[in-house]
Amino acid sequence: MNDHLAMGPGREFDAVRALLAQWGPAARGVGDDAAVLDVPVGEKLVVSTDSTVEEVHFRRAWLSAEEIGWRATQAALSDLAAMGAAPLGVLLALTVPRDWRAALPELAAGIGAATGAAGAPIVGGDVTDGDRLALAITVLGHARRPLSRAGARPGDVLYVTGVLGGPGAALDAWMAGREPGDVARARFARPEARIAAGQWLAAHGATAALDLSDGLAGDVAHLAAASGVACVLELDAVPCLAGVRVDAALQSGEEYELLVAAPAMDAAAFAAAHAGLRLTAVGRVEALSPVGAAGAVRAERGGAPVALPRAHDHFAR
Amino acid sequence: MNDHLAMGPGREFDAVRALLAQWGPAARGVGDDAAVLDVPVGEKLVVSTDSTVEEVHFRRAWLSAEEIGWRATQAALSDLAAMGAAPLGVLLALTVPRDWRAALPELAAGIGAATGAAGAPIVGGDVTDGDRLALAITVLGHARRPLSRAGARPGDVLYVTGVLGGPGAALDAWMAGREPGDVARARFARPEARIAAGQWLAAHGATAALDLSDGLAGDVAHLAAASGVACVLELDAVPCLAGVRVDAALQSGEEYELLVAAPAMDAAAFAAAHAGLRLTAVGRVEALSPVGAAGAVRAERGGAPVALPRAHDHFAR
Numbered sequence: 001m002n003d004h005l006a007m008g009p010g011r012e013f014d015a016v017r018a019l020l021a022q023w024g025p026a027a028r029g030v031g032d033d034a035a036v037l038d039v040p041v042g043e044k045l046v047v048s049t050d051s052t053v054e055e056v057h058f059r060r061a062w063l064s065a066e067e068i069g070w071r072a073t074q075a076a077l078s079d080l081a082a083m084g085a086a087p088l089g090v091l092l093a094l095t096v097p098r099d100w101r102a103a104l105p106e107l108a109a110g111i112g113a114a115t116g117a118a119g120a121p122i123v124g125g126d127v128t129d130g131d132r133l134a135l136a137i138t139v140l141g142h143a144r145r146p147l148s149r150a151g152a153r154p155g156d157v158l159y160v161t162g163v164l165g166g167p168g169a170a171l172d173a174w175m176a177g178r179e180p181g182d183v184a185r186a187r188f189a190r191p192e193a194r195i196a197a198g199q200w201l202a203a204h205g206a207t208a209a210l211d212l213s214d215g216l217a218g219d220v221a222h223l224a225a226a227s228g229v230a231c232v233l234e235l236d237a238v239p240c241l242a243g244v245r246v247d248a249a250l251q252s253g254e255e256y257e258l259l260v261a262a263p264a265m266d267a268a269a270f271a272a273a274h275a276g277l278r279l280t281a282v283g284r285v286e287a288l289s290p291v292g293a294a295g296a297v298r299a300e301r302g303g304a305p306v307a308l309p310r311a312h313d314h315f316a317r
Numbered sequence: 318m319n320d321h322l323a324m325g326p327g328r329e330f331d332a333v334r335a336l337l338a339q340w341g342p343a344a345r346g347v348g349d350d351a352a353v354l355d356v357p358v359g360e361k362l363v364v365s366t367d368s369t370v371e372e373v374h375f376r377r378a379w380l381s382a383e384e385i386g387w388r389a390t391q392a393a394l395s396d397l398a399a400m401g402a403a404p405l406g407v408l409l410a411l412t413v414p415r416d417w418r419a420a421l422p423e424l425a426a427g428i429g430a431a432t433g434a435a436g437a438p439i440v441g442g443d444v445t446d447g448d449r450l451a452l453a454i455t456v457l458g459h460a461r462r463p464l465s466r467a468g469a470r471p472g473d474v475l476y477v478t479g480v481l482g483g484p485g486a487a488l489d490a491w492m493a494g495r496e497p498g499d500v501a502r503a504r505f506a507r508p509e510a511r512i513a514a515g516q517w518l519a520a521h522g523a524t525a526a527l528d529l530s531d532g533l534a535g536d537v538a539h540l541a542a543a544s545g546v547a548c549v550l551e552l553d554a555v556p557c558l559a560g561v562r563v564d565a566a567l568q569s570g571e572e573y574e575l576l577v578a579a580p581a582m583d584a585a586a587f588a589a590a591h592a593g594l595r596l597t598a599v600g601r602v603e604a605l606s607p608v609g610a611a612g613a614v615r616a617e618r619g620g621a622p623v624a625l626p627r628a629h630d631h632f633a634r
Contacts, residue, residue: 032543033399033527034365034456036463039356048351049408049455053445082350091366093410093453128370134445136410136453138366139351146353210350226349 015096015104015127022105023112027122028089035123037088043142045088048079054133057254062174065103067189068133069110076137077118077193078256082211083148084202085141087118087195092125095134111135118195145202149226152208152261158223158231158283159201159265161194161257164216165244168252184241191256197274198258204270206262212255217297217308219259220283224296227261233283233299235306247309261285332413332421332444339422340429344439345406352440354405360459362405365396371450374571379491382420384506385450386427393454394435394510395573399528400465401519402458404435404512409442412451428452435512462519466543469525469578475540475548475600476518476582478511478574481533482561485569501558508573514591515575521587523579529572534614534625536576537600541613544578550600550616552623564626578602 020027028035039045052072054060063071073090080087092111096104115122120139166187173180180188194211201209208227212219216238224231233250240249270279288296299308337344345352356362369389371377380388390407397404409428413421432439437456483504490497497505511528518526525544529536533555541548550567557566587596605613616625 032465032467033396034363034402034458034463036400036465037362037364039362041358045354045356045362045405045457046351047354047406047408047441047455047457049410049442049453051410051412051443051445051453053412053447056445056447079350083353085351088362089364091364091455093366093368093455095368095370095412095451124364125366126368128368128373128451130370130373130451131448134412134447134451136366136368138364138408138410138455140362140364141351146351148349148353150349 018105019108022108023122026112026116035089037123037140039088039142043144044146046080046083046085046141046143046146047138048076049136049138050076050079051134051136059174063189065106066110069107069135070114070190072135072137073111073114074191074193075254075256076139077114077120077195078191078211080139080141081194081198082209082258083141083143083146084198084206084209085143085146086199087120088140088142089123090115090120090140091123091138093136094125094127095130095132096127097129097131097133100133118193143202147198147202147206147209149208149210149223152223152227152229152285154229154285154287156207156261156285157264157281158220158233158285159260159262159279160212160216160239160282161197161277161279162255163239163241163278164212164255164257165241165249165252167254168215168248169241169244187241188254191254193256194258197270197277200270200273201258201260201262204262204265206260209258209260212257212259213253215251215253216259216282217250221297223259223261228288230286230288230296230298231283232286233297233308235299235301237280237282239278239280250309335422336425339425340439343429343433352406354440354457356405356459360461361463363397363400363402363458363460363463364455365393366453366455367393367396368451368453376491380506382423383427386424386452387431387507389452389454390428390431391508391510392571392573393456394431394437394512395508395528397456397458398511398515399526399575400458400460400463401515401523401526402460402463403516404437405457405459406440407432407437407457408440408455410453411442411444412447412449413444414446414448414450417450435510460519464515464519464523464526466525466527466540469540469544469546469602471546471602471604473524473578473602474581474598475537475550475602476577476579476596477529477533477556477599478514478594478596479572480556480558480595481529481572481574482558482566482569484571485532485565486558486561504558505571508571510573511575514594517587517590518575518577518579521579521582523577526575526577529574529576530570532568532570533576533599534567538614540576540578545605547603547605547613547615548600549603550614550625552616552618554597554599556595556597567626
């Protein structure tokens with residue numbers, strides 16, 4: 001980690017030293033100008049940057065510092081999951097306002113727990129002063145055949161991992177001044193990047209994937225557009241958290257579950273390999289018809305066409 | 318690039334679309350969850366993250382938006398130069414306050430010019446709202462034998478590239494309410510990561526290197542500590558910008574020149590290969606003596622020991 005003028009060399013070095021002591025062997029290669037890593041021969045390097053910012057992605061009253069660190073790190077790692085990649089390392093650019101400094105060890109504990117769960121060492125980063133807590137997290141991974149959004153083919157089935165609607169329900173409760181239920185809150189506060197699931201799906205014939213960051217309705221449209229196909233969503237099939245309606249589940253963003261297109265898959269084998277995690281068929285991929293090109297996503301209920309609920313912005317309401 | 322709630326999907330997508338249109342083919346692989354890159358077989362992956370934050374690393378009145386983008390990107394790329402690595406790609410996490418949005422194209426022009434000069438494609442990133450302009454820049458590179466700070470050996474010569482003191486003189490002027498001279502200002506506003514020089518030095522036997530971010534006096538101490546050696550600086554040999562005293566040049570940080578340890582090198586061949594860039598011997602590496610271990614850096618003038626000026630913090634004055 002490099003030092004910066006802001007905190008003064010002494011103070012920042014102290015903060016960085018404390019972080020490194022806390023992370024122990026989970027932080028490697030930090031101290032040189034850059035970290036040195038090996039990408040396995042024959043594999044591609046997969047990289048992504050993802051920022052989590054106070055008042056943009058969460059409010060301080062909602063989450064503990066440990067949860068903020070965990071969630072920001074898992075959100076970044078989720079991009080590796082979507083590519084079917086194995087983690088190689090994580091770099092952190094932390095902006096820490098004065099009134100957050102006392103919470104830094106707790107924040108670091110959440111980051112360290114998340115990188116540890118993913119088996120990803122912390123290989124670099126820096127700490128700077130600022131007005132809002134912000135975590136810009138770069139994740140590095142490797143994959144022999146990275147999944148993209150662009151490979152879905154007519155005839156593929158659309159699957160989602162897990163159960164949807166929790167983060168949206170939690171945000172809806174907080175925005176209405178209520179405390180969310182425990183399960184919905186945990187889905188927002190403690191998401192799990194589907195790293196192992198992404199690699200399993202890539203190895204079992206997935207043709208395209210992305211993580212659910214905008215909500216299923218919006219992300220199916222992204223997959224359809226990138227792949228140049230039409231998608232049909234079976235609303236009755238969408239796996240919803242207990243108490244969440246399908247309309248709300250379709251709009252629930254930041255799920256960090258995976259949406260994949262694939263020939264028919266063995267959901268039981270998937271669940272057995274991932275501690276019971278569900279893999280649910282929620283639709284199918286069709287060829288773009290010249291007539292239907294403008295609306296590349298259609299919704300059905302029991303085979304009959306219905307309107308697709310629009311995505312919404314929880315913070316903007 | 319992923320979208321974030323803050324700016325609203327529409328507004329952020331517009332900002333990202335405008336950036337991508339401006340960068341054109343210089344931005345690649347953006348649009349999937351992560352970018353896919355190849356590290357040449359037999360080479361190591363080299364990665365680093367570096368943040369530039371308004372009011373921490375610069376003040377808005379000092380620099381144009383184009384210069385801020387250029388400088389932040391070159392500062393990040395400088396870590397690849399210090400490792401003797403060739404650039405592979407750059408990821409950007411931009412925090413853009415409302416009153417900076419109109420300047421985004423100019424900022425992007427500076428970033429694009431800097432990545433273009435280094436031959437590094439922009440492979441990912443995100444844009445979020447915030448209170449201060451901040452650029453967290455992750456650089457990826459590759460090298461067969463990356464240089465570290467830790468390889469200097471007794472008998473090596475210490476070299477620096479370029480001429481020192483410009484950024485410190487510029488900061489001193491601004492902090493005193495004066496406008497700096499053109500040359501000092503340009504050294505602060507338009508640094509050049511010594512990418513080609515770093516690779517040349519690695520190929521010609523450099524044993525250790527780092528970029529001058531804290532000032533020569535402080536960075537020699539970092540090299541000595543990491544390598545477990547003592548270093549002697551010949552103050553009369555330090556190449557200073559015209560009008561800058563050696564004491565000030567030793568304390569001038571964010572130079573983005575390289576400090577290297579190496580057996581004797583051919584400075585004329587180096588200059589010929591790098592458009593006349595200077596390579597100057599400024600000292601030597603010695604074994605740590607049990608007595609001198611605590612103070613691993615000594616200064617001399619004409620062979621006689623003198624006190625080493627202490628590093629200082631321009632902003633903290």
